[in-house]
Amino acid sequence: MAFGNVIPMSQKALDYLWKKQEVTMDNISNVNTPGYKRKEIAFEDTFLSKLKAAASMNDPQKVRAAIDDSNYNIYERTDAARVDGNGVNMDVEYTELARTTLHYQYLVQSVSSDISRLRSAIKGQ
Numbered sequence: 001m002a003f004g005n006v007i008p009m010s011q012k013a014l015d016y017l018w019k020k021q022e023v024t025m026d027n028i029s030n031v032n033t034p035g036y037k038r039k040e041i042a043f044e045d046t047f048l049s050k051l052k053a054a055a056s057m058n059d060p061q062k063v064r065a066a067i068d069d070s071n072y073n074i075y076e077r078t079d080a081a082r083v084d085g086n087g088v089n090m091d092v093e094y095t096e097l098a099r100t101t102l103h104y105q106y107l108v109q110s111v112s113s114d115i116s117r118l119r120s121a122i123k124g125q
Contacts, residue, residue, distance in 0.1 A: 005063050009051075010111045016043040016072050017104040023074060024097045031088045037080075038087035043072035 023041045030036040047070045054066035080087045 005060060005067060006114060007111065008064065008067050010107060010114075012047070012067055012070060014104065014107055014111075016041070016047075017100055017107065019072055019074075020100045021097065021104070024093055024100065027088050028090070028093045028097070031086065031090055031093075034084040034086060036086045036088060037076040037078065038089075039074055039076055041072050041074050043070070046070060 020041050020043075023039050027038050050066040050070050051063065054062040077087050081089050
């Protein structure tokens with residue numbers, strides 16, 4: 001995969017993680033809403049399969065198109081964890097929120113590191 005696609009790929013992943021945090025916070029804020037259906041977000045598997053397919057063609061433009069065409073999907077879970085029909089389990093939500101936050105922070109540090117290396121290369125240091 002060409003280095004020119006790393007920043008757009010990271011941007012797409014950061015957008016997904018940001019949206020995942022929003023979805024999780026929405027679930028948490030509706031923990032006491034009877035009949036509320038827990039929402040989830042799907043992205044990683046589709047993104048990975050599109051990238052693998054495009055990368056196998058050895059064409060950076062196809063990889064870039066796969067990155068640009070990848071989007072997340074938000075869907076409601078139909079299973080309810082409680083008698084009132086609410087599908088939110090706070091332990092699950094807080095675990096997902098912590099995991100997503102750490103993933104987001106790691107990715108931001110990774111992008112920052114990539115940009116620092118590019119600056120050094122440009123300056124010739």
